[in-house]
Amino acid sequence: MLFLSQCINGLQLGSIYALVALGYSMVYGIIRLLNFAHGDVIMIGAYIALLTIGAGVNPALAVVLTILGCVFISVLIERVAYRPLRSAPRISLLITAIGISLLLQNLAQLLFSANTRPYPGAAIIPTKALRLGALSLSLSTIVTILVSVGAMTALHLLIQKTRIGKAMRAVSEDTGAAQLMGIDINKVISVTFAIGAALAGMGSVLFCCRYPIVNPNIGSMLGLKAFVAAVLGGIGSIPGAVVGGFAIGFAEVLVTALGFSAWTDAVVFVILIVVLLFKPAGLLGRGVAEKV
Amino acid sequence: MxxxxxxxxxxxxxxxxxxxxxxxxxxxxxxxxxxxxxxxxxxxxxxxxxxxxxxxxxxxxxxxxxxxxxxxxxxxxxMSQSPEGRRVFPGLTVLENLEMGAYLRKDDISADMEKVFAYFPRLKERRKQSAGTLSGGEQQMLAMGRALMSRxxxxxxxxxxxxxxxxxxxxxxxxxxxxxxxxxxxxxxxxxxxxxxxxxxxxxxxxxxxxxxxxxxxxxxxxxxxxxxxxxx
Structure with a gap:
């Protein structure tokens, strides 16, 4: 029974990592950028929920505002910081992403102070335990798993079946050829950032309900772990991001269950090093052929 | 002109x-x-x-x-182009590649799809296959068929x-x-x-x-x- 509840625990954490890792992988797939500001957008989302609920906004509406806020910021970052560098060397883009990440963290510090504040997680998902036989599950665990699986299924259908989804795949495989088809790549790239950010917004709410504290740095560790998940699964691969997210979630829960909770972060980065050494393309990656 | x-x-x-x-x-x-x-x-x-x-x-x-x-x-x-090196979308199926060729069209494309299959019957046989698995000749046919889809x-x-x-x-x-x-x-x-x-x-x-x-x-x-x-x- 302990084993089963740990598995569900891993599933909950893993689905949050998967949601965030999807944003990394989709953006990498489409413009070959490791968007290191992705985690910090999640932090901004946490402040949006904190402040709106603090101001008396209905929690459901606050969740919607969080997601919309994340979408708005991400699309804005792409438009202002990344798009002008579209034809610049990839390294300039990467450095810009790191710069945006630092900018968001420091901006949050300036606006909201560096103090850690409690997140109103209980207002969003009531703390309730549900009994399933001998198994006790918190409501937030169930909501997290259901929302994540729902969002991932919706994303899968969007990418496989819809016109914009197919265009996203086309742009990620060959941007120039996609332009020859008449695909407006600026629009497709904006939509990709928007979808990644919407998933991050959901991730923000679910993550903060699990660890209900907010400070300007909460996004960086979550972002880094989701990045490791994306690399483990194969950066650029959508199923890879999901597989990687769950693998990292389970690994963390396993390490904690074995009594080494102080080592969870270290284990995640050991996984990164091992992947980069032995299988740099990741579990489901497409190989590292350079685009010419 | x-x-x-x-x-x-x-x-x-x-x-x-x-x-x-x-x-x-x-x-x-x-x-x-x-x-x-x-x-x-x-x-x-x-x-x-x-x-x-x-x-x-x-x-x-x-x-x-x-x-x-x-x-x-x-x-x-x-104006449409079948580019050098074919540049089909390897992870998309033959059908999806042809749909991308018709990306800007809002009307029914099934008649044009049939026309492309009439020119290149081999594409019809392979329509569910991903384009990356096609031979060079078939990819060339697909690149041309895709360019035709925009009329x-x-x-x-x-x-x-x-x-x-x-x-x-x-x-x-x-x-x-x-x-x-x-x-x-x-x-x-x-x-x-x-x-x-x-x-x-x-x-x-x-x-x-x-x-x-x-x-x-x-x-x-x-x-x-x-x-x-x-x-x-």
Whole structure:
């Protein structure tokens, strides 16, 4: 029974990592950028929920505002910081992403102070335990798993079946050829950032309900772990991001269950090093052929 | 005049790729640009499609100046390209590749899909397969079929013969002739001058980014300079 509840625990954490890792992988797939500001957008989302609920906004509406806020910021970052560098060397883009990440963290510090504040997680998902036989599950665990699986299924259908989804795949495989088809790549790239950010917004709410504290740095560790998940699964691969997210979630829960909770972060980065050494393309990656 | 290119100059950083390129394509014809590797033929085509910006010069298509317009607006106006190296989307199925060719169309595309399958029956057999698993010849057919899906008035074909067996080359070229007879104007870029000149109504020879010779396909195939440089005789 302990084993089963740990598995569900891993599933909950893993689905949050998967949601965030999807944003990394989709953006990498489409413009070959490791968007290191992705985690910090999640932090901004946490402040949006904190402040709106603090101001008396209905929690459901606050969740919607969080997601919309994340979408708005991400699309804005792409438009202002990344798009002008579209034809610049990839390294300039990467450095810009790191710069945006630092900018968001420091901006949050300036606006909201560096103090850690409690997140109103209980207002969003009531703390309730549900009994399933001998198994006790918190409501937030169930909501997290259901929302994540729902969002991932919706994303899968969007990418496989819809016109914009197919265009996203086309742009990620060959941007120039996609332009020859008449695909407006600026629009497709904006939509990709928007979808990644919407998933991050959901991730923000679910993550903060699990660890209900907010400070300007909460996004960086979550972002880094989701990045490791994306690399483990194969950066650029959508199923890879999901597989990687769950693998990292389970690994963390396993390490904690074995009594080494102080080592969870270290284990995640050991996984990164091992992947980069032995299988740099990741579990489901497409190989590292350079685009010419 | 369907397409009129005037004094086109294109650079890659500081390297000049095209120098004062001027030529035209008339409605209903097959025009071909021949020349060696690196002569500027592909640069000309991607500049026509808008993937590369021209430093100076003008491109006019159906009487409108399109030099500064976006690639998608050129597709919408009726220009489409089957690019060098085919560049099909390897992870998309044959059907999805064809759908991408019709990306800007809002009307029913099933009739055009059937038309493409009539030209290239092998694509129909493989319609559920991902394009990356197709042979080189099949990928060439897919690239052409995909370019047809936008119902182009002018089709730009870049090296359709590249890497194909002589048998497949004549099959593909027979289809280009059929497409032209069905009303599509064609601008064909080829290194395989012999087949291109036989097919084309008019032709021009490119060397190091310039057009050095032009005339009807027949005139050029009889020109001693062309014979010596491009026809192995």
């Amino acid at each position: 369907m397409l009129e290119v005037t004094n086109l100059n294109v650079f890659y950083d500081n390297i000049r790729a095209l120098t004062d390129v001027s030529f035209s394509v008339e409605e209903g014809e097959i025009m071909t640009l021949i020349g060696a590797n690196g002569a500027g033929k592909t640069t000309t085509l991607i500049t026509l499609s808008g993937l590369k910006k021209a430093q100076s010069g003008t491109i006019s298509f159906l009487g409108k100046d399109i030099t500064k317009t976006t690639p998608q607006s050129r597709v919408a106006m009726g 182009p008035k002018l089709m730009l074909l870049d090296e359709p013969s590249m890497g194909l067996s002589p048998l497949l080359v004549s099959e593909i070229f027979a289809i280009i002739r059929q497409l032209n007879e069905a009303g599509t104007t064609i601008l064909l870029v080829e290194q395989n001058a012999a087949v291109a000149l036989k097919l084309a109504h008019r032709a021009a020879v490119m060397e190091t980014g310039r057009i050095v010779l032009s005339g009807t396909g027949e005139e050029l195939s009889r020109s001693p300079a062309v014979q010596k440089a491009y026809l192995g005789g």
